[in-house]
Amino acid sequence: MPNSRLQAAMHAASLTIEQIATEVDVDPKTVERWVNANDRTPHRTTRRRVATLLRVDETHLWPSNTRHHSTPADGLAELVHLYPSRSAVPFGLWTDLVQGTREAMDVLVFSGQFLVEQHNALPIVRAKAAGGVRFRFLVGDHTSQAVIQRAEEEGTTGGLEGRVQMMRRYLQDVAGLPSVEVRTHGTILYNSIYRFDDQALINGHAFGSLAGQNPMLHIRRIDGGSLWEHYMRSFERVWEIADPEPAGR
Known part of the structure; x- marks a missing residue:
């Protein structure tokens, strides 16, 4: 490792x-x-x-x-780095995590279109999925009350909804490929979650602020750690109630 x-x-x-x-x-x-x-x-x-x-x-x-x-060592060992904002996460780290994924990548967001537009994720997804890597994308339903309310709170009425629609359209290019699943959700997005094998970036959300302005935790999975299981359980709960996105919509 x-x-x-x-x-x-x-x-x-x-x-x-x-x-x-x-x-x-x-x-x-x-x-x-x-x-x-x-x-x-x-x-x-x-x-x-x-x-x-x-x-x-x-x-x-x-x-x-x-x-x-000491006893807190396991919890502290899970925390790789704390960034003051998503915007502060180095570009190269995103690239390394996306390109370095070998088993599974899970994403929980409302939009997350920066993964496509800034990090060219879709060709990577396509190539890795062909090799058996599993991808699960949970994106927002732009008609849901949760997305509409978030847009109002952050002062981007209409803007967030448009970004969500754009991400859903982007993901149509890979939805339905072997090992790629896309679902939509209307839950309150307390945290955006980006999981890459045994590492994850967790973007908490504060009322009235844009996602890129909020702190980002970089954590890793270790034996005896609780942070990883806490956030992954949250992802799974949303996944279970989300709606499958039909391919070729």
């Missing part, structure tokens, strides 16, 4: 593998091994240099190396 905390910290600091290697005086292949294998860690002095460079605590990047395993 890759070190998702290290990946996120690198994206947040806008530093590449090569730049980190230069700063801490190691071979780039060594840094690549730290990133790609969660159980590969630098020597103690190098860990400190990397943590200082990325402006995060050493034990956040490599929690298994701390001698102090």
Whole structure:
């Protein structure tokens, strides 16, 4: 399993593998091994240099190396990074998560059209679905009271409804493909959920603010963790009551 905390910290600091290697005086292949294998860690002095460079605590990047395993450690270990807004999530992180999905990608949104327009997700979905990767998209029903109310609250009356319709239209290009399911819902969207295998981005929503202005949690699935199960149960509850979107509508 890759070190998702290290990946996120690198994206947040806008530093590449090569730049980190230069700063801490190691071979780039060594840094690549730290990133790609969660159980590969630098020597103690190098860990400190990397943590200082990325402006995060050493034990956040490599929690298994701390001698102090307290009860909250599992919960904290689930949290890879907290971004002050969805807009603050590095573009490259979205790209890595979408392109790196190997088993399952689940999305719960009202619109989420930025995945298509900014990250060109549909060709990736099409190619990965052909290889057996499962995709589930839960998008809003633009005629539902929940979507209409959200648009009024955020001051985009008509705008949100239009974005939802556009996303539904985009998804017609992949709906019905093997391993791809699209459903619509009219539930109150307390959180947008973007799940990529064992990692997820959770976008909470505050009254009167746009989705892109709200904080984003980057979490990962670990044994004994509760955050992951909490949000995935929420996704499944909405999935169960949502309406299948017919292909070729």
